[in-house]
Amino acid sequence: MRPSRKYSGYTHKLSDQAMYQIAYETALEARKRGLHVSTAEVVEAARLLALYMAVSGAKTLAPDDIAFVLSSVYAKRMREGAIIHEIVREITKRRQPSQAYVAKHIEAEIDKDLQALGLRYGSKIRHRRLTSEKAQSAYARLKLLGIIRRGRKGEYVVHSSQARRIAEQLARHYRDYKDAIKDVIRRNITRNSSIVASMGTELLNYIDLEDLSIDELTRLYRHAGKNEHLRYIVSRTIEEKINKGEHYSDASSIYEILRKEKLLQKKHLRYLLEQNPKLAERAVKDFGKEAVLDVVAELSTYNKEGAVEIALKAIGMQASRRGVVTEILNRNQISLLSSIGSSQSEALEVLNRLATAKKYLAKSLVDDTRALLDYAEYEYTRAVEEWSKIKDHYENIDLAQIVESEITRLKQLIDAAERGDIYSLIKSIVKNMDVFEALKLLSTIYNDANNKRVRSYAIMLMRSLWRESRGNTGLRPSRKIRLSKTKGRLHIRKTLEKIVRFNPSPLTRITKHTTRQYIVVVDKSGSMRSYALYTILAASALATSISKLIVFDENITIYRNIKHINPLHVVDLILSTRFSGYTNIVDALRSAAKGSTPRHIVLISDLKQTIATDATVEEVIRELRLKGWQITIVLPPKHDARVLNRIKPYTRFYIIRTPQDIPSIMRRILRS
Structure with missing residues (x-):
């Protein structure tokens, strides 16, 4: 049985009396190694350990937690923290029970579970109904450990010699039976959810549901069967995680779980519909059209494409009319969406043609082909002809005004394209857009366009828009x-x-006034492409405080002495970032720390390491933290939740849900 990397070291937790003894022994050993530790500091360390236990709510503390607390008192210089951690590891290792003792303890626990099921080593298992939760839990433990296996003729219990070998192997990696079961459950929660869920509420003795991702909790709920108490606890944990904004992949299942458990509320709709717009039809039945359109209005400020998809499902409009909804949302006339009916189909067709023409114009900026411009002119001409036939007897004034203004505006765009006036064309396209939506479109044009002139105009307009909105992004144009x-x-x-x-x-x-300086590490890989705007705005908000800037995908680019450069030039550098490639967070963090004394690193990334390296992201961050580095991570909505859960003890992190969250988050970082 292969153990997870998480449990490859010593993980046995200690009693409170043992912790105080470790505080004393650590002080004695530290004195031998040249550290100055007074008796008063030993007493203070013991007091802080007790307070830390009370604040964390834990009955015991792991060795790493003890080392962090003791370092805060005993370590007075930069490298002394690593010495304290090394001493605590040595002391706790000496306190480990022997492998033979642990193996016997595991064998005894296996024997108890077999007795609870009325089984013996080497016996075959006939199909029997496990009536009690205790029996179900015993069966699940033995199944997960490999004591009960399935052969050609059904399930059977391994022989005692094989069970002994399994116990000895577990003893080499775990300190007791509970630790072994805990790790096996965690590694099988996805693959064998039905077996794990059959443990019922006894499962909570081994794992904390808060440590599981929403997707893992969803699978656990599905296999909980008739165990109402377990379903109740799991569903409420899912709700709490959704309220915190944790990422998930199966929005449809979560919607049904919350609905079934009567936990579904209007505040959940934005997260669920943004993840799966198809749920809008169900949401209209449960909450009404107006509630869903409120979500559309909220989303349209930063995710126009998602808002359009939700609106189409909510009002029952065909996907081919996507352009109509986009134009209405651009003018922030949400009320008009609910009043659109079949009697307005001709005007909607005209508006849809105009939107299609504008889409072709935008594409022509990226592909730089004459055919796209011809398509745009064709759609525009057809739209004008159709509108001239119906405009005199058309009744809906609001929709008519939108069509008229769009015809006038599109005529100007096509004229600019015909003249080759690319700057005016791009500027007119983003003119009536929300600032975040305009920045997002310009960033896309900059990343995708092959024409250097188009890219230069896109970056020029991005700078202009950024300067207009810098008050919202928390950045001043000069040093404080x-x-x-x-x-x-x-x-x-x-x-x-x-x-x-x-x-x-x-x-x-x-x-x-010299501001606090940060080493900023920016992920520009392909996985961050969808959140290029978030990354650019977050990094540029720190422009006045960057001492070293590292931009990476599979390659790493380092900009040194940034603090001597005009902040607006730093912003220009960040705005011109193109997002593509694989992700190498490990080497980027090592490059950030190389040649510098420990200070504050701000990492902007989704934590999705895609390059094979000799260490994990968790191991590198933990190593940097032990050396005295402070690490803050800024995350987009979709990120690797597993990695985040493992590095939480060593970092401070912020999740950007919407572009509007960036000012408050960056202010908190600058004030920390």
Whole structure:
């Protein structure tokens, strides 16, 4: 049986008395190695251990947690933290029970489970009904450990010699029977969910449901069967994780689970519909059309494509009319969507043709072919002809105004394209868009276009839009300054204002205020392409505080001495990032730390390592943390939840749900 990497080291938890003894023994060993640890610090360390246990709510602490607490008291220099961690590992290793003792303990527990089922080693298992939860749990444990197996003639119990070998193998990797069962459950929760779920509520003695992803909890709920108590606990854990914004893949199953358990509320709709727009039809039946259109209005500010898909399902419109919904959302006329009916089909067809023409124009910027421009002109001409036939007797004034304005605007776009005025064309396309949606489109054009002139115009407009919206992204155009009466150069404007107002102390001076510096590591791989806007805005919000910038996919590019560059030039550098390639987070973090004293790293990534390396992301982050580095991770909505759960003890992390979240998150990072 192959153990997981998580449990390859010592993971036995210790009692409170043993922890206090370790605090004392660690102090003695630290003194031998040259660290200055006073008796008062030993007492303080023991007190902090007790407080840490109370705050964490844990009955015992793992050795790593003990080492972190002791380092906060005993370690006074940069490398002393690693020495304390090494000492704690050595002490706890000496306290390990012998492998022979652990193997005998595991064998005894296996014997108990066999007795609970009325089985013996080497016996065949006839089909029997396990009536009690205790028997079901015993059967599941033996099945997961490989004591009960399936052969050609059905299930059987292995012989005692083979069971002994399994126990000895488990003893080499785990400290007790419970640790072994815990790891086996975790590794089989996806593959053998039915066996794991058959343990019922006793499963909660081995794993914390908070450590499981939403997808794993969904599988567990499906196989919980008639165990209502387990379904109740699992469903509420799923709801809590959804409220926190954790990522999941099967929105349809989650919708049904919450609905069945009567936990589904309007606040859940945005997350579920954004993940699976097809659920909009069911949501209309459960909550009404207006509630779903409210979600559409909220989503349209940062995810226009998703909002369009949801609106199409909510109002029962064909997918071919996607352009109509897009134009209505661009003008923020959500109420018009609910009033659209079959009597307006001719006008909708005209509007749809205009939207198609505009789409071809946008594509012509990327592909740079004459055919796309011809298609756009053809659709525009057809739309104008059809509208001229019906506009005189058309009744819906709001929709008519949209069609008229779109015809006028599209005429200007086509004229600009015919003249070769690419800058005016791009500018007109993004003119009426929301700033985040415009930045997203410009970023897409910049990443996809082959024409250098188109790319240069796209980046030019991105800079312009960013400068307009920098107040929302939390970035000032220059380094921070402080006002003073005595130090620095004279601030002419402030001084004159005070003189005019007869202020008795008019002289005002300014001094540069050095902001906290960060090493910013930006993931520009293909998996981050959908969240290019999030990445660009988050990284540019730190422009005044970047000392070293690392941009990576499978390759790593390092920009040093960024703090000496004008912040707006740093923003230009970030805006010009193109997203493609594989992901190598491990080497990027190592490059960030190389040649620098421990400071603060800000990693902007989805944590999806796609390049094979000699270490995992978790191992590298843990190693950096032990060396004294502070690590903050900024995540997009879709990220690797498993990796995040493993690195939580060593990092501070923030998840960006929408572009509107970026200002508050970046302010919290800058103030931390």
